[in-house]
Amino acid sequence: MLRELLRVLGLWSGRRGWLIGGAVMAALAALAGVALLALAGRGVSEGLLHSALTAGAVGSLLLLRPLILVRPLFRYAERLATHAATFRALADTRIWFFSRLAERLPAGLGLRGAGDLLGRIVSDVEALDGLYLRALVPGAAAIAVVLAMTVLLGAADPALVTVVALPLGVALILPPLLAPAAGRAAARVADAQGQLRAAAVDPLLGLEDTLAANAEGRVTDRLMRSGELLSRKQKYLARRAAWSGASGLALTQLGLLGALGYGLAGGQGAVAGAVLGLFLALAAAEVLAAVPRAGTALAAASAGARRLFEAADTPPPMAEPAEPAPAPPGHALRIEGLRFAWAPDRPPVFEGLDLDLPEGGRLALLGPSGAGKSSLAALLLKLAAPQEGRITLGGIDIANMAGNTVRSRIACLTQDARLFDDSIAANLRLAAPEASDDALWQALGRAGVAEVVQALPEGLSTRCGEGGARFSGGQGRRIxxxxxxxxxAPVLILDEPAAGLDVAAEQAFLQTLEEATQGRSVILITHRLLGVERPTRILRLAGGRAMPAMG
Structure with a gap:
């Protein structure tokens, strides 16, 4: 648990100034409250002892005025600083987590489904705010309050430290004592939340298949079971949080009773100290009452961090070299003696594959499903690593090059190319963030879809809809x-780019491809040729090798 939380704080090191500043402002706001009630207590005790307002009492009461104004300012500054720190830290965490996922997705994350992944990047990251807002910040304020009370009570009467400050000090050590058991409960809640999200989101992603199989009842039953499981785990965690809160409240009340008991047992001479102890205990109650609940917050943050790191620490499919080679001047591709399998317990996809693509070459790679056509695309894009052999780009082994360097020289258009629910312009600029509108229109024109976009009222600002639902299959494929x-990129891989289109649309799309990709090296991966393609070489994948196509 501690290891995960320390690692989270390490991720937030770039926001150290904001985080420390927020904790300092929380401590100052709490100390202002202590000073406010300490002065009030002194004024009251002076009045009780002398049955009149003495100079000391009047001075104490006069000092209350500026503190009454200063404390709300500290509170306001604390809210601004702590929430600004939290939002920035969580944003950094999401960016880090997304970057780690992007490196690891080609090998699979081993997660239960899209719903579980969604929970990790949203809810589990949000759970981390408890580490700072509900644990570290209240803890810093509570420590400052207990230390200040110890000093003030010790100066008034050392005996008061034992009966008033000691119970409040015990409240400070409750979170680390309660956190391990709460952490196990929070981990079970987090796992149950992941199951519930998977049960809800995954059937929706495949809603047509769910409805076609009349599986609504089974999906509903699974959702209900997941919801009931989550409810049981949450109730158990809530009970632990309630007991923690009750423990903190009891300890703060014990401090108040200690001050009262001290005043009653000590006679007239102890009244001043007892009143001061009462007022200070009241000042501490607001801060310390929430501290035991910090154990639950730490537990929830630890559970969220564990799930994040579980996904983020999945080994990447291909390790990056310590000292990447620079991009080569040329872009001829060569595959030599390639052996590849997706897992040790699975049969190899390629056994001794050899292949050449000179600069400007146009290779058609044929084969049935399962022959390894898409696996080859993943290898060329450095999204997977061969067990034997090598792939060179411009004469340099891509194993010695950074993945982003390889993918800056090799682009890919797949049959599953996705349009995101954003504007057409934003979708296009994924490939070229700095591209001008003129460049976008030129690309749309080369893809044969510029007239369609021009006819739309919002033009390039038109949203594509989820998965490109705004457009037909052929239009979406052209965008x-x-x-x-x-x-x-001078090399373009076309992996079943026209799959799913009708024959006429497929022929028209492949004709557009042939014209639009002139001047680049092209690998066309397909089941069959329709006659509109103009490859310079045709190979067929079979038995893990590439052989010249017959007829």
């Missing part, structure tokens, strides 16, 4: 082609 054409 995805325009995005690929915007990339300056």
């Amino acid at each position: 995805a082609l325009a995005r690929a054409l915007l990339s300056p």
